[in-house]
Amino acid sequence: MDLERVIKTRRSIRRFKQIPLSMDFLVNLVDAGRLAPSGANLQPIEYVIVNDKRICEKIFSALRWAGYIKPEWRPAEGERPVAYIVILVQEGRSPFSDVDVGLSAENIMLLAWSHGVGSCMLGNIDREMIREILGVPDGYRIHSVIALGFPAEKSVVEESDAVEYWRDEDGVMHVPKRRIKDIVHINRFGCRGGDSNS
Numbered sequence: 415m416d417l418e419r420v421i422k423t424r425r426s427i428r429r430f431k432q433i434p435l436s437m438d439f440l441v442n443l444v445d446a447g448r449l450a451p452s453g454a455n456l457q458p459i460e461y462v463i464v465n466d467k468r469i470c471e472k473i474f475s476a477l478r479w480a481g482y483i484k485p486e487w488r489p490a491e492g493e494r495p496v497a498y499i500v501i502l503v504q505e506g507r508s509p510f511s512d513v514d515v516g517l518s519a520e521n522i523m524l525l526a527w528s529h530g531v532g533s534c535m536l537g538n539i540d541r542e543m544i545r546e547i548l549g550v551p552d553g554y555r556i557h558s559v560i561a562l563g564f565p566a567e568k569s570v571v572e573e574s575d576a577v578e579y580w581r582d583e584d585g586v587m588h589v590p591k592r593r594i595k596d597i598v599h600i601n602r603f604g605c606r607g608g609d610s611n612s
């Protein structure tokens with residue numbers, strides 16, 4: 415896949431094939447995160463990589479999935495993530511850490527997808543439980559978790575003003591995204607194109 419295709423076809427994946435991901439593969443994903451831009455180059459992020467089955471099971475119980483899907487839903491046994499990258503931020507090191515995490519996480523998820531590996535970033539997580547499971551010391555904020563594995567579901571974009579994603583009867587996820595014409599202003603706020611001097 416070329417880069418544009420990787421970027422435009424990446425979707426959050428929440429059901430996974432049970433094919434293991436090697437630690438070498440996962441460290442290489444983190445390397446892509448490490449090389450992302452960082453405000454003032456302060457580099458406040460560290461990562462815990464988990465691919466041990468027992469620890470994956472524990473992490474799973476600290477995660478909340480697809481909040482718009484009702485009734486409450488989570489991946490069934492046999493379709494849960496096979497690895498996680500837990501993103502930590504060193505407290506007090508950078509005022510830009512949230513931006514840095516976004517950039518790093520996207521690098522990680524795009525590189526994964528370029529290898530056919532799906533992912534979902536999760537912020538609705540039990541941080542205290544994860545701290546306990548992984549032995550994360552004080553001084554580090556548990557920012558978010560990236561769940562990983564080969565996709566066992568399909569997700570497609572809908573051009574729409576809605577925000578709530580939904581699943582159809584075939585299990586395909588539909589993710590609304592605002593139309594390009596509704597978010598772009600050409601040369602001046604309010605100009606939608608065609609008359610850049612007005």
Ligand SMILES: Cc1cc2nc3c(=O)[nH]c(=O)nc-3n(C[C@H](O)[C@H](O)[C@H](O)COP(=O)(O)O)c2cc1C
Binds near residue numbers: 535536537538
């Ligand atoms: C900061 C952040 C936190 C998120 N937290 C969760 C979460 O806790 N659980 C979940 O299932 N998805 C979570 N997501 C995934 C979003 O729901 C998803 O990115 C959004 O619906 C758009 O879909 P797409 O990633 O397929 O484009 C999160 C995404 C981001 C960027």
